[in-house]
Amino acid sequence: GAVVSQHPSWVICKSGTSVKIECRSLDFQATTMFWYRQFPKQSLMLMATSNEGSKATYEQGVEKDKFLINHASLTLSTLTVTSAHPEDSSFYICSARLTADTQYFGPGTRLTVL
Amino acid sequence: QKEVEQDPGPLSVPEGAIVSLNCTYSNSAFQYFMWYRQYSRKGPELLMYTYSSGNKEDGRFTAQVDKSSKYISLFIRDSQPSDSATYLCAMRNNQGGKLIFGQGTELSVKP
Numbered sequence: 001g002a003v004v005s006q007h008p009s010w011v012i013c014k015s016g017t018s019v020k021i022e023c024r025s026l027d028f029q030a031t032t033m034f035w036y037r038q039f040p041k042q043s044l045m046l047m048a049t050s051n052e053g054s055k056a057t058y059e060q061g062v063e064k065d066k067f068l069i070n071h072a073s074l075t076l077s078t079l080t081v082t083s084a085h086p087e088d089s090s091f092y093i094c095s096a097r098l099t100a101d102t103q104y105f106g107p108g109t110r111l112t113v114l
Numbered sequence: 115q116k117e118v119e120q121d122p123g124p125l126s127v128p129e130g131a132i133v134s135l136n137c138t139y140s141n142s143a144f145q146y147f148m149w150y151r152q153y154s155r156k157g158p159e160l161l162m163y164t165y166s167s168g169n170k171e172d173g174r175f176t177a178q179v180d181k182s183s184k185y186i187s188l189f190i191r192d193s194q195p196s197d198s199a200t201y202l203c204a205m206r207n208n209q210g211g212k213l214i215f216g217q218g219t220e221l222s223v224k225p
Contacts, residue, residue: 004157034213041122043202043215044158093157101146103213105157 002028004096006106013084014114020080021109023094029074030096034103035067038091050077084113117141120203120216129225133190137203137216140184144205144214147179149188152200152218161201162188193223 003026013019023033031052036044048058048069056069068080077096081088089112095103120137127133135149146165150158162177164170164186170177176189186205190197203216 006157041218041220043120043217045215046212049212091155095157101163102160105150105159107157108155110155 002026002096002098002102002104004094004104004106006092006094006109008109009107010110010112012112012114015085016083018080018082019084019111020078021092021094021111023077023079023096023106025075025096025104028096028098030098031074032097033071033077034095034097035069035077035079036093036095038093038108040091044093047079081111084111086113089113115140117214118203118205118216121219122217124220124222126222126224127193129193129195129223131193131223133188133193133197133221133223135188135190135201135203135219135221137186137205138184139186139205139214141205141207141214142181142184143207145208146206146211147177147186148204148213149175149177150202150204150215152202154199158202193221195223195225198222 005024007022033050035047047062048056050056050071052071058064071077093108095105097103118139149162152158167181174191178187200218200220202218204213
Protein backbone atom coordinates (compact mmCIF):
# COMPACT_ATOMS: atom_id res chain seq x y z
CA GLY A 1 0.00 0.00 0.00
CA ALA A 2 0.95 3.67 -0.31
CA VAL A 3 3.11 5.08 2.47
CA VAL A 4 2.75 8.42 4.17
CA SER A 5 5.26 9.58 6.75
CA GLN A 6 5.16 12.34 9.34
CA HIS A 7 7.95 14.06 11.16
CA PRO A 8 8.38 14.43 14.02
CA SER A 9 6.38 11.62 15.61
CA TRP A 10 6.22 13.57 18.85
CA VAL A 11 7.25 17.01 20.00
CA ILE A 12 7.20 18.94 23.25
CA CYS A 13 7.45 22.70 23.12
CA LYS A 14 7.04 25.71 25.34
CA SER A 15 3.97 27.90 25.17
CA GLY A 16 4.40 30.70 22.64
CA THR A 17 6.77 28.87 20.33
CA SER A 18 6.02 27.57 16.83
CA VAL A 19 6.16 23.97 15.73
CA LYS A 20 6.40 22.61 12.19
CA ILE A 21 5.09 19.16 11.26
CA GLU A 22 5.97 17.55 7.93
CA CYS A 23 3.83 15.14 5.95
CA ARG A 24 5.37 13.24 3.07
CA SER A 25 3.94 10.79 0.55
CA LEU A 26 6.88 8.43 0.04
CA ASP A 27 5.94 6.43 -3.01
CA PHE A 28 3.29 8.48 -4.78
CA GLN A 29 2.51 12.03 -5.68
CA ALA A 30 -0.36 13.73 -3.94
CA THR A 31 -1.87 16.95 -5.21
CA THR A 32 -4.16 16.93 -2.20
CA MET A 33 -3.28 16.30 1.40
CA PHE A 34 -5.42 16.68 4.51
CA TRP A 35 -4.62 17.69 8.07
CA TYR A 36 -6.63 16.30 10.97
CA ARG A 37 -6.56 16.77 14.70
CA GLN A 38 -7.57 14.07 17.15
CA PHE A 39 -8.11 14.57 20.87
CA PRO A 40 -7.95 11.55 23.21
CA LYS A 41 -10.78 9.09 22.66
CA GLN A 42 -12.33 11.37 20.06
CA SER A 43 -12.66 11.17 16.33
CA LEU A 44 -10.52 12.75 13.65
CA MET A 45 -11.56 16.30 12.90
CA LEU A 46 -10.56 17.72 9.55
CA MET A 47 -8.66 20.98 9.96
CA ALA A 48 -7.78 21.83 6.39
CA THR A 49 -7.32 20.56 2.87
CA SER A 50 -3.94 21.27 1.37
CA ASN A 51 -3.56 21.55 -2.41
CA GLU A 52 -0.19 21.63 -4.09
CA GLY A 53 0.65 25.05 -5.42
CA SER A 54 -2.37 26.82 -3.96
CA LYS A 55 -3.74 28.07 -0.67
CA ALA A 56 -5.15 25.58 1.79
CA THR A 57 -8.86 25.40 2.47
CA TYR A 58 -9.62 25.59 6.17
CA GLU A 59 -12.62 24.12 7.96
CA GLN A 60 -14.95 26.36 9.86
CA GLY A 61 -13.53 27.36 13.22
CA VAL A 62 -9.89 26.63 12.32
CA GLU A 63 -7.68 29.71 12.47
CA LYS A 64 -5.63 29.88 9.29
CA ASP A 65 -3.16 32.34 10.81
CA LYS A 66 -2.50 29.96 13.66
CA PHE A 67 -2.25 26.77 11.64
CA LEU A 68 -0.13 27.61 8.61
CA ILE A 69 -0.17 25.05 5.84
CA ASN A 70 2.26 24.89 2.94
CA HIS A 71 2.05 22.32 0.16
CA ALA A 72 5.12 23.22 -1.84
CA SER A 73 5.59 19.97 -3.70
CA LEU A 74 3.62 16.90 -4.76
CA THR A 75 5.11 14.88 -1.93
CA LEU A 76 5.34 17.32 0.95
CA SER A 77 2.89 19.34 3.02
CA THR A 78 3.78 21.13 6.25
CA LEU A 79 1.64 22.30 9.13
CA THR A 80 3.06 25.01 11.38
CA VAL A 81 1.36 25.64 14.69
CA THR A 82 2.24 29.22 15.50
CA SER A 83 2.41 30.61 19.03
CA ALA A 84 1.38 27.27 20.42
CA HIS A 85 -0.60 27.09 23.66
CA PRO A 86 -1.45 24.14 25.91
CA GLU A 87 -4.91 23.83 24.34
CA ASP A 88 -3.17 23.07 21.01
CA SER A 89 -1.79 19.87 22.51
CA SER A 90 -3.23 17.08 20.41
CA PHE A 91 -2.50 14.29 17.95
CA TYR A 92 -2.09 15.74 14.45
CA ILE A 93 -2.54 13.36 11.53
CA CYS A 94 -2.10 14.02 7.85
CA SER A 95 -3.38 12.03 4.91
CA ALA A 96 -2.53 12.08 1.23
CA ARG A 97 -5.00 11.44 -1.54
CA LEU A 98 -3.85 8.76 -3.96
CA THR A 99 -7.03 8.60 -6.04
CA ALA A 100 -10.42 10.26 -5.78
CA ASP A 101 -11.52 7.22 -3.79
CA THR A 102 -8.60 6.66 -1.47
CA GLN A 103 -6.43 8.52 0.95
CA TYR A 104 -3.64 7.16 3.10
CA PHE A 105 -2.89 8.38 6.58
CA GLY A 106 0.40 9.18 8.22
CA PRO A 107 1.34 7.77 11.63
CA GLY A 108 0.52 11.04 13.40
CA THR A 109 2.44 13.60 15.44
CA ARG A 110 1.79 14.03 19.11
CA LEU A 111 2.21 17.65 20.16
CA THR A 112 2.50 18.62 23.80
CA VAL A 113 2.66 22.30 24.65
CA LEU A 114 3.88 23.10 28.14
CA GLN B 115 -26.88 15.86 16.44
CA LYS B 116 -23.61 14.54 15.03
CA GLU B 117 -23.61 13.52 11.39
CA VAL B 118 -22.09 10.16 12.29
CA GLU B 119 -22.71 8.36 15.59
CA GLN B 120 -20.58 5.50 16.82
CA ASP B 121 -20.59 3.80 20.21
CA PRO B 122 -17.16 4.51 21.71
CA GLY B 123 -17.12 1.31 23.76
CA PRO B 124 -14.83 0.02 25.08
CA LEU B 125 -15.83 -3.39 23.79
CA SER B 126 -14.10 -6.44 25.24
CA VAL B 127 -14.52 -9.90 23.73
CA PRO B 128 -12.76 -13.27 24.08
CA GLU B 129 -10.51 -14.52 21.32
CA GLY B 130 -12.49 -16.27 18.58
CA ALA B 131 -15.67 -14.26 19.13
CA ILE B 132 -17.61 -12.55 16.38
CA VAL B 133 -17.45 -8.79 16.76
CA SER B 134 -20.09 -6.41 15.50
CA LEU B 135 -19.27 -2.71 15.17
CA ASN B 136 -21.86 -0.19 14.05
CA CYS B 137 -22.41 3.39 12.96
CA THR B 138 -25.51 5.39 12.24
CA TYR B 139 -25.63 8.56 10.20
CA SER B 140 -28.05 11.33 9.42
CA ASN B 141 -26.96 12.59 5.99
CA SER B 142 -28.76 10.63 3.27
CA ALA B 143 -26.32 11.99 0.69
CA PHE B 144 -23.49 9.78 1.97
CA GLN B 145 -22.57 7.27 -0.72
CA TYR B 146 -19.10 6.02 0.23
CA PHE B 147 -18.51 4.16 3.46
CA MET B 148 -15.24 3.13 5.01
CA TRP B 149 -13.91 1.38 8.07
CA TYR B 150 -10.50 2.26 9.46
CA ARG B 151 -8.46 0.54 12.14
CA GLN B 152 -6.28 2.66 14.37
CA TYR B 153 -3.74 1.23 16.77
CA SER B 154 -2.76 3.30 19.76
CA ARG B 155 -0.71 6.37 18.82
CA LYS B 156 -0.79 5.45 15.14
CA GLY B 157 -2.61 6.78 12.07
CA PRO B 158 -5.76 5.08 10.75
CA GLU B 159 -5.42 2.22 8.31
CA LEU B 160 -8.12 1.56 5.71
CA LEU B 161 -9.81 -1.81 6.26
CA MET B 162 -12.93 -1.81 4.14
CA TYR B 163 -14.42 0.44 1.50
CA THR B 164 -17.99 0.18 0.24
CA TYR B 165 -20.01 2.16 -2.22
CA SER B 166 -23.76 2.50 -1.61
CA SER B 167 -25.74 -0.36 -0.05
CA GLY B 168 -24.76 -3.99 0.21
CA ASN B 169 -22.19 -6.30 1.70
CA LYS B 170 -18.48 -6.66 1.14
CA GLU B 171 -16.28 -9.42 2.49
CA ASP B 172 -12.52 -9.52 2.88
CA GLY B 173 -11.13 -12.43 4.83
CA ARG B 174 -12.44 -12.27 8.40
CA PHE B 175 -14.01 -8.87 7.82
CA THR B 176 -17.47 -8.13 6.43
CA ALA B 177 -18.85 -4.65 5.88
CA GLN B 178 -22.58 -4.02 5.52
CA VAL B 179 -24.35 -0.86 4.45
CA ASP B 180 -28.08 -0.32 4.84
CA LYS B 181 -28.81 3.08 3.34
CA SER B 182 -32.55 2.83 4.01
CA SER B 183 -31.81 2.68 7.75
CA LYS B 184 -28.69 4.88 7.55
CA TYR B 185 -26.77 2.15 9.33
CA ILE B 186 -23.43 0.51 8.61
CA SER B 187 -21.73 -2.42 10.27
CA LEU B 188 -18.37 -4.14 10.39
CA PHE B 189 -18.22 -7.78 11.43
CA ILE B 190 -15.01 -9.46 12.50
CA ARG B 191 -15.06 -13.26 12.58
CA ASP B 192 -12.69 -15.37 14.67
CA SER B 193 -11.37 -12.27 16.40
CA GLN B 194 -7.70 -12.25 17.40
CA PRO B 195 -5.80 -10.29 20.06
CA SER B 196 -4.09 -8.48 17.19
CA ASP B 197 -7.50 -7.06 16.25
CA SER B 198 -7.42 -5.01 19.45
CA ALA B 199 -7.56 -1.41 18.25
CA THR B 200 -9.95 1.47 17.73
CA TYR B 201 -12.24 1.08 14.73
CA LEU B 202 -13.48 4.21 13.02
CA CYS B 203 -16.26 4.40 10.50
CA ALA B 204 -16.06 7.16 7.91
CA MET B 205 -18.23 8.30 5.05
CA ARG B 206 -18.62 10.93 2.38
CA ASN B 207 -21.13 11.99 -0.19
CA ASN B 208 -19.00 11.93 -3.35
CA GLN B 209 -15.59 10.84 -4.59
CA GLY B 210 -13.83 14.05 -3.69
CA GLY B 211 -15.87 14.96 -0.65
CA LYS B 212 -14.76 15.47 2.91
CA LEU B 213 -14.53 12.34 5.04
CA ILE B 214 -16.72 12.43 8.13
CA PHE B 215 -15.55 10.13 10.89
CA GLY B 216 -17.37 8.45 13.71
CA GLN B 217 -15.97 8.70 17.22
CA GLY B 218 -14.35 5.28 17.01
CA THR B 219 -15.03 2.08 18.98
CA GLU B 220 -12.23 0.76 21.15
CA LEU B 221 -12.05 -3.03 20.83
CA SER B 222 -10.10 -5.37 23.07
CA VAL B 223 -9.80 -9.06 22.19
CA LYS B 224 -8.67 -11.10 25.18
CA PRO B 225 -6.59 -14.27 24.65
